[in-house]
């Protein structure tokens with residue numbers, strides 16, 4: 001059975017890799033609204049809600065719950081994330097539902113007696129789980145700005161879980177990997193199996209009965225359906241039985257927070273993004289300001305000068321990110337206003353050498369790439385409300401553990417804290433204070449849900465997964481649209497690079513940067529390393545002349561789709 005699946009899969013992959021790349025470059029139009037997400041069924045759920053008279057917040061809630069069923073590697077109720085919301089009057093707010101460290105957490109909780117991280121415990125096993133925030137965040141956003149009843153927004157996800165949906169080839173590849181993985185991946189062993197104990201094959205209907213029941217509790221009781229009662233009791237029991245520390249008290253105390261966005265002006269546009277505890281918005285704005293100071297508009301896309309300038313902006317923003325940023329509730333003195341100011345950008349680029357690469361000082365700050373399995377979706381409605389939402393389990397399928405009675409997977413987001421106080425190394429560890437573990441603290445994130453407006457109306461709604469690469473992926477896509485006038489599908493697919501201060505190297509998308517440019521960059525002192533793909537963007541732009549939205553899902557998303565109406 002399994003061998004047949006593999007043969008089919010290989011034949012289809014060959015067909016797709018031969019014919020699909022040109023076919024996938026396409027944007028979708030919508031006059032009344034648009035949802036672009038990592039799964040076509042979730043996008044369709046969101047659009048149906050818009051058609052029923054729901055607003056962008058309603059569509060967001062329904063899409064997020066649907067993704068928790070159809071895109072479980074990152075769509076979730078066991079993780080956390082951020083919403084940036086631009087209302088039709090141009091006002092912008094954000095919701096922070098980032099996971100928190102449990103009450104029993106401490107700065108040295110991952111260390112053995114030798115002072116080193118024990119058994120990769122900040123990424124593996126239940127100590128790596130942060131108190132989930134997704135349900136609280138969606139509920140708070142809906143309570144404040146939603147229009148349709150809550151139960152109508154959870155119901156489509158319940159139906160998808162109960163009645164099932166066809167297994168895609170993309171999901172099937174993960175299903176094979178997850179079903180026979182590490183011993184500790186308890187929930188994954190049967191997660192993708194049918195009643196006969198076989199991994200559900202492509203085209204076969206995949207049902208999730210336990211998840212449907214958990215979603216029923218959330219539908220009936222709102223936030224309390226997750227953070228109190230049966231579900232909370234089972235979470236605590238599961239944690240206790242398997243070495244975790246999250247309790248019912250942690251869950252009951254969890255609150256999402258509405259925060260002001262970070263913002264800057266760039267040409268005739270205004271950029272709004274997520275403030276700390278995400279580092280994404282601050283770094284994005286710092287880099288946009290740096291490139292404005294460097295007159296990026298006069299530099300040709302993908303030239304040596306372009307890659308050099310963009311990489312140097314990234315180097316500086318990531319050094320500042322590592323040094324200064326963390327949970328604002330624990331770091332009241334964080335210099336956010338300074339980091340996003342135009343004056344700071346000018347000063348920060350004073351030592352820029354247009355002919356030579358700067359050097360990242362390894363005695364200071366830097367960080368390795370984080371988990372790259374997050375998911376982003378973008379929503380607009382007929383009234384011009386727009387939402388940019390990114391949420392995550394950290395790694396693909398999070399910690400790959402969870403109670404099979406509840407049917408959802410927990411995050412391993414505690415890995416986004418700095419694990420060893422005071423230890424910062426050139427190979428990537430960071431030990432600075434702002435992002436050390438503390439009870440009830442939110443770990444620093446790189447998620448960068450972003451909305452750009454023009455004349456007070458949404459012009460670009462954009463975001464991506466990808467750990468620390470998220471910030472740079474969103475940054476370059478914003479440049480592609482605002483500076484290089486690319487339409488949304490081209491902006492998403494265009495060549496991306498990633499530099500994050502340390503390691504001191506430029507990661508670039510293989511086959512998309514010419515050998516001549518790479519050679520010229522190496523001669524300037526840059527180190528280059530190829531990678532297959534950076535980012536999985538989901539974006540929407542608005543054409544004010546035609547009065548139409550255009551959406552595109554990154555071709556690297558296996559099941560992603562833009563749906564407009």
Ligand code: GLY
Nearest residue numbers: 392394445446447
């Ligand atoms: N888990 C990825 C991030 O929050 O940056």
